[in-house]
Amino acid sequence: MVTDTFLNHIEELRNKFNRQLNNFPLDSEPKYIYDPIRYIMAGKGKRLRPIIVNLIGTAYKANSEDLLNAGLAVELLHNFTLVHDDIMDQDSIRHGKATVHTKWDESTAILAGDGIYAIAQILITKVSVNPLKAVHAFNKATLYVCEGQAYDKEFEHNTKVVFDQYLKMIKKKTGWLIGFCAELGGILGNQPDEIINELRSYGLNLGIAFQIQDDIFEIFGNPKSMGKSLGSDLIAGKQTILTVLARQNNASNWQKMWDSVNQKEIDEALIELRNYFETTGILEEAKLIAQNYTEAAQKNLNIIPKDNRAHLEQLTEYVWKRKK
């Protein structure tokens, strides 16, 4: 059960990371790079990734300064990928604010993303326990995230993509970074490899469930609380859990549906799509898959001593029950 005490705890953690990001020491010049970097750091976000590093690291009594630096590093790594992905996907809104390439331009966004990644690297190098192992895993995760984004772009408008390919894509694009965050908590807590591997599996399973939920919110969410317009992934021809399952379930029906909604305004299209995914049982199927991954994640947590895993069990449930 997600308790109020736990909710207060992660709210405090989130506030702490937000304060650190808002007051991050940066030069004022050149403004061309540091103005957008400050803008990115002041953005809203769930701060899920640093929270995972913190909760797992704390379960293994990691150094709190390390957890702060590592938490900021993973959040900035995540932000670097978002800024570049937003250019590639031509997304104009992120967390309710104009994306960097929209507010400035693409060159500014490319460079600000690169700069944020370099800052993230400098932060992760600073950890006092197993720094080399942390840095190596950090960069391996980054490369996998890039591979995931590559699949995402490769699969655009490709109606042959099946569930296994979709899964490979989201595992790399979203799963690996969250998997790395969990792993990092274990690395900073100086745990042996067999524990670190299980922690990574926890994050991978949680991350896969998280992405499937995100795909669902993209169609069924509340645009205000999402901080972005709905349906943009579908318009961009992205593969999502719903479209992949719909095609697998009945390719010709789905193609007809898709051709029909493509002619319509987005609000009307969303109503018809929601209706389609609900009546065909595809929404339920997608939710069930996410639930299975969430349950697998909960099982992975058994590697953590019982007395220390309550927060992580609640976090997993909290992610599962989120509305955005």
Next chain:
Amino acid sequence: MVTDTFLNHIEELRNKFNRQLNNFPLDSEPKYIYDPIRYIMAGKGKRLRPIIVNLIGTAYKANSEDLLNAGLAVELLHNFTLVHDDIMDQDSIRHGKATVHTKWDESTAILAGDGIYAIAQILITKVSVNPLKAVHAFNKATLYVCEGQAYDKEFEHNTKVVFDQYLKMIKKKTGWLIGFCAELGGILGNQPDEIINELRSYGLNLGIAFQIQDDIFEIFGNPKSMGKSLGSDLIAGKQTILTVLARQNNASNWQKMWDSVNQKEIDEALIELRNYFETTGILEEAKLIAQNYTEAAQKNLNIIPKDNRAHLEQLTEYVWKRKK
């Protein structure tokens, strides 16, 4: 004096790095990211940066496997910055080949650049001597290179930029990475900080001279051997040693010259610009500044024991005498 033995030695080093880059172990999938990364790795380049790491590291008896990994890492870091800079500057030719965003598109180039940077990071983490120090310096250098590129963009079409600002820009954009390469040779040779700092100064001075020469080649070079079209920096409104000195020397004359050549075809414009920079003594002044930095670099080399610095003295002279 640059001997044939030395020229053969650096040609062998260049071939070794080229072979390593051409046969670099990469997954075949996703093609969206690995095809352009392979294309970048097969590109021609002077390989100046890995050669510097190698020659300095060898002077301090560094491990040869470390010098290979570190050399590849700095060359890939350099390539990452080129791929992203080419997008920002809309350059279509690099080393005689189409740039990545021209051959594919901007999204592909952004992601391939990110991936190459992650691979560079993984390589630098592998060195066996002072790996954390190497990684930290690597990322500090990357951030400075980003800052240098930010000044470069900020200064575009800004006719108020003076020599000191130009110097700050090229010091970060070009100097720091070459400075880092020299520093890295010392780090891998397990040298104390006072030596490492002097080695970095060597690379900084060499890098500043190198960039001033590049600015000159951009107007006075041979387009075939440059592997790119001349004058593109000027057309893009970039600050170069020649334009900054010309403005400082006689702002109104230079403005008239600039307004006049701006109306003309590039070939004719280049002839007039060459004539202007020669007759006003600006070309000589620029060469003299580059020479002073080259001489300062030669002096920095005195930190290396006499018996071990012959190759580096020849490299410095070789860079100074290059024609492209």
